[in-house]
Amino acid sequence: MSDQTPPERYAMLTTESVVGYLRDIDAVVAILGEPRSSWTASDIADGNLNFVFHVRSENAGVIVKQALPWLRARGENWPLPLSRAYFEYEALLREEQRAPGRTPAVIHFDRDMALTVMEHLSPHIILRKGLVRGVRYPRLAEDTGRFLAQTLFRGSDLSLDASVKRADMALFAGNDALCAVTEARVFTEPYHDAELNRWTRPQLDRLVADVRADSIHKAAIQEMKAIFMTKAQSLLHGDLHSGSLMVTQDDTRVIDPEFAFYGPMGFDTGALLANYLIAYLAQPGQATKDDDRTDYAEWILSTAAATSTEFEKEFKHLWNTERTGALFPLEVLGNADAAATDRVLSDFLADVFRDTVGFAAAKMMRRVIGAAHVEDLESIPDPDRRASREKQVIALSRDLLRRRADIASMDDVLEAAREHQIGE
């Protein structure tokens, strides 16, 4: 599945060359306007994987995202195929179709250059930064809950024609390298002595050893990995953490679906939940004299709860109005018997929720003891203070994973989060 040799046309762009590249693209000219000589570019790459340029004229701007044949954060010894740009583009098209308005508009895609030109979102900021600063976003829960329901329902066998879904699943199976990254970083490396792992030392040393000696926890993580690798339930975003959301007070956009593939719905819902739980437990570390962050921490939990409520509400709406796929078809299970329909839907959502809790647990743990950490915790400068927050993340992860089959509702999850924060 590898395509490690870049096409002949591929060339890595710079802040200089990207401007020249864009000048010949009509759709870009239509946005940035004349004179083209006035366009300027800045490098605004934030993640680990790609080049990102902000190219602007006097009146407008666009974003150019280009994949490198390796991991930007690690260099040439960590090859990563350019095809991820293609899968991101294909995923953006499907997300826009299934949940209109929630992704940045795609202006231009160049497969050889592994490059997408997108709408510049302004004045949006990355949600994670907002959570660190303590900013509330009134539309966030509804927008993301609906996005999750619409993309996950409409990308599944509840909605798609089975042949279309099978062909699309086969297409996205080509996004092999990015799936392998998740399998390694989330489900494997944190649980043994892998090169890229790091954690707050020596404060967490004993806890890390304890996790690695816990065969029940590790087996449960492998069960979640099996679900990740084999449950081709819907087209996922695949990396839906709080760094993949850009927000304002009245808008929410989902970016960076380059990990897209057909997997379990609960992996997307669980990723978002994990990031809210981390942000919640991190809040005392963000406290200042003026704001102990108690109220804001509760706002985060209420946002997680409202997201889940909105997800289930919209999913139910789609279940009742758009069930056109091969699963639970109307000719076998019509909607006339409302009690029966509700029971079947409720069982389906309970299964998604079990996965959500399990994946949330896996995602929380890896942010503390694996390779890729998060600003919510990293921004706490005092190591003891940070470690005490991180210990709560580890404890909540273990608790949720152990009890995932018995946790019946989001209220139970939030209750567990509160207990662990208090429990310190």
Place this chain on the structure above:
Amino acid sequence: MSDQTPPERYAMLTTESVVGYLRDIDAVVAILGEPRSSWTASDIADGNLNFVFHVRSENAGVIVKQALPWLRARGENWPLPLSRAYFEYEALLREEQRAPGRTPAVIHFDRDMALTVMEHLSPHIILRKGLVRGVRYPRLAEDTGRFLAQTLFRGSDLSLDASVKRADMALFAGNDALCAVTEARVFTEPYHDAELNRWTRPQLDRLVADVRADSIHKAAIQEMKAIFMTKAQSLLHGDLHSGSLMVTQDDTRVIDPEFAFYGPMGFDTGALLANYLIAYLAQPGQATKDDDRTDYAEWILSTAAATSTEFEKEFKHLWNTERTGALFPLEVLGNADAAATDRVLSDFLADVFRDTVGFAAAKMMRRVIGAAHVEDLESIPDPDRRASREKQVIALSRDLLRRRADIASMDDVLEAAREHQIGE
């Protein structure tokens, strides 16, 4: 995913033309020998889908299986892509590699002609015919239990490199039309007023109406369908009923994997179990003055039990010696702690067993009230006598499906089967 237009080279063979076709194939000449003019062919097609010819010389024989661009049993209005021959060939290669000696040897494959030349198995007969006649097969349980363990383990993420598995899953996703046949025939049509359904009338009329009104049963069937469509756990045979096994007293071969795709392990194990349970419940209908078939019926159950035991034994052996895939990897969950390893394996097998029971229930039902029936029941000429057997199959199917989460072992399944046979 359709390839309904045959290639230009494609031509349907006849008992005349098949001999001419084979004369130029060295591998066939090597087996049948000279003089080629002495070769003769007979049409021995038994199933619903394809042409099958037995071509022989004085001393030897080969089997030629050719796909038609439609369903042989239904004609040109039921198109079915020729590509199924390709997927069958690819599956045969993998089965031979993973469970050596259990498939007929492939002598020649011609993709354009949608044709495979295979070893002629002699004196093998189709297992289903042996079960109707009351013949015991001493090697059957061990051979099929090992075949299931070896193909299902070695075709899964427990064994395969994740990239290899993803690419192979994408390849077999192209076997879309055959997956769609199973989705329709097994999981959808029996539960509503579909054209091809039939059942023993009027004896079963009320029971069929009862099943179709049972929203809990139908929802459970759809849950099994969801597992079939989304759990890409291993490369399956995909149609492992007692008509897909050819047996003698000292050999067992698995034929016809044209429904192969990446699905839940329990679909293969469940298909075989369903066919043993049907054969068991049908035995009183096969009784003669000399043999009431009581002992033989128990032999069938003991064979189902021994198959399951052998499957789990061999699976455990492979788990301990060949766990080279991304799931439950040794670097995270080594085999040093035997108690932990056994617990993890036991949980894994319990999950496969739950699926086995659910799929067995689905497969049993469709053989009585769906389109494709089986000789075990069809061979009982008296409709009342047949219907009384069929009622037990329906009742056992409903019982197993309802209790599938609570049935802990094969003993429980067999106990339920005995109760239903007695309960008449």
